[in-house]
Amino acid sequence: MNILVVDDNRVIRDIVSAMIKDSGHVPIQADGHVAALHHLETSKIDLVLMDIEMPEVNGFELTQKIRLIHPEWIPIIFLSSNDGENYLAQGIDAGGDDYLTKPVKHVILNAKIKAMERISLMKDELDRANKQLEILTSIDPLTQILNRRGFEETLITAWQHNERQKSDLSLLMIDIDFFKLYNDNYGHPKGDECLTKVANVFTQSLNRATDSIARYGGEEFVAVLPCTPVDGARFKAKDLKLSLLKEKIRHEYSTVLPFVSVSIGVSNTCFGAQTPTDLIKQADIALYKAKQDGRNGYALFDSSLEK
């Protein structure tokens, strides 16, 4: 661990630093608040040993400042020659995690460092697990692409970005034709296999880093295409449709083709959507049109389609 020793007394800094080195850690020294804040800003500090009695800014005040500036938790242990109970309470209130009286005994300092290290490791693990959980909650477990929640987050980010860039944001709502008949006749395991295949084909076809594909629900997928004008969206829709047909996934119960095909509704911010929800609604309306037109194709949103 990198341990920051904040003390205005050089002799104490050196003694404590020697103990830290002895315990197998790296001491970094600061003689006051300016140097302490500088080190916290520029190096990775795992633990702070903080003197309380310092001129200008004392240890309590400096701790409060650190807690304000650095949202991530860094363990802070106070060092003071005052062993009054009030001091201990005040230190914890100021945001400190523990309290040691000077002169510091090596064995005690070592034990405290070990305890803080343990807590710090647990916190790292917890942070990692939380991050993993966040990813998991936005991924569809079957197809491994974004789920509805992941899609909604992606769309909101893309929408905000689009408003700043004054660009065109396109949305494709995609539905597998006669999927219910596929499931009913081939069984759900085959149906799941089909959904996974479709998701893989779409993921491969959407090769721009900014594009994303999500499972909207059941057999519905949705693609978010930032910075894509209508022509580009139309091209993408055609491309997705054809890439899937190339796979020739048998579907003898479809009335359009003996293979799995899709219908796609296309919306774009240039069609007047005021919110992300509008954009989804428009794509849905266009999808309905594509189905009415005989499926295995795409349709663009048009305001005359509303109602």
Ligand SMILES: [Mg+2]
């Ligand atoms: Mg002092």
